[in-house]
Amino acid sequence: MLSEVFHVDQETASKLQSPDDTRGHIVMVERGLQVVRPPIRIQGPANGVEEAFCSARFTANINDASRPDFFNPEAGWTTYLNSFKLPILQMVQLSAERGVLYNNAIMSPYWMTNAHEIIHVTSGNMRMQIVNNEGQAVFDDMIQEGQLVVVPQNFAVMKQAQEQGCRWISFRTNDNAMMSTLAGRTSAIKAMPMSVIMNAYQMSPEQARSLKNNRMETMMFSPRSRY
Numbered sequence: 001m002l003s004e005v006f007h008v009d010q011e012t013a014s015k016l017q018s019p020d021d022t023r024g025h026i027v028m029v030e031r032g033l034q035v036v037r038p039p040i041r042i043q044g045p046a047n048g049v050e051e052a053f054c055s056a057r058f059t060a061n062i063n064d065a066s067r068p069d070f071f072n073p074e075a076g077w078t079t080y081l082n083s084f085k086l087p088i089l090q091m092v093q094l095s096a097e098r099g100v101l102y103n104n105a106i107m108s109p110y111w112m113t114n115a116h117e118i119i120h121v122t123s124g125n126m127r128m129q130i131v132n133n134e135g136q137a138v139f140d141d142m143i144q145e146g147q148l149v150v151v152p153q154n155f156a157v158m159k160q161a162q163e164q165g166c167r168w169i170s171f172r173t174n175d176n177a178m179m180s181t182l183a184g185r186t187s188a189i190k191a192m193p194m195s196v197i198m199n200a201y202q203m204s205p206e207q208a209r210s211l212k213n214n215r216m217e218t219m220m221f222s223p224r225s226r227y
Contacts, residue, residue, distance in 0.1 A: 007214040062098040074222035075105035083175035097170040101161035104223040109182040115174035117151040124166035129158040
């Protein structure tokens with residue numbers, strides 16, 4: 001699936017798994033390291049219960065295909081529900097996603113940075129692979145209608161619909177759950193400098209360039225697309 005997701009050859013895809021790399025996760029920084037982070041905001045006291053109930057809205061429709069948050073006409077669509085859309089979710093620290101993949105379409109590999117995820121397939125089926133934060137595969141199987149999968153925070157997930165396509169709903173344990181993708185135009189791999197990719201995965205400039213640029217869609221990939 002890695003080869004198909006990134007649209008690269010098997011050799012390049014295998015290097016992403018780093019089977020013979022024993023360098024570990026510690027790196028040496030020669031001239032200091034700066035990390036981009038949002039400013040710390042100090043908010044005053046607020047009556048969250050009163051504010052939530054005064055909003056007088058407790059329901060939302062995320063099954064409306066005419067109003068998705070993301071849409072690829074050849075791959076599928078998704079709609080997200082968080083506390084920005086439905087403030088009462090802040091009280092229960094939950095958010096949700098409605099996802100639809102068309103037949104044989106692929107969702108970019110992703111991980112949740114601040115939430116666990118419960119995925120329930122409502123129709124169709126898909127192949128799902130899950131890798132833990134140590135890079136070890138912990139799940140690789142077909143998920144059918146009615147089945148449910150729990151994905152811990154920071155575990156990477158890959159989804160590919162089968163011939164029938166697939167629909168699911170996900171519940172996440174944060175009212176503003178955040179997702180990071182690994183492939184596509186807005187992914188973490190795309191944002192990395194080529195020199196970092198070459199060193200991290202011990203690959204050639206050509207392989208690193210293919211890894212960064214061969215998938216220019218964002219969240220969902222059609223089985224026929226490349227650029």
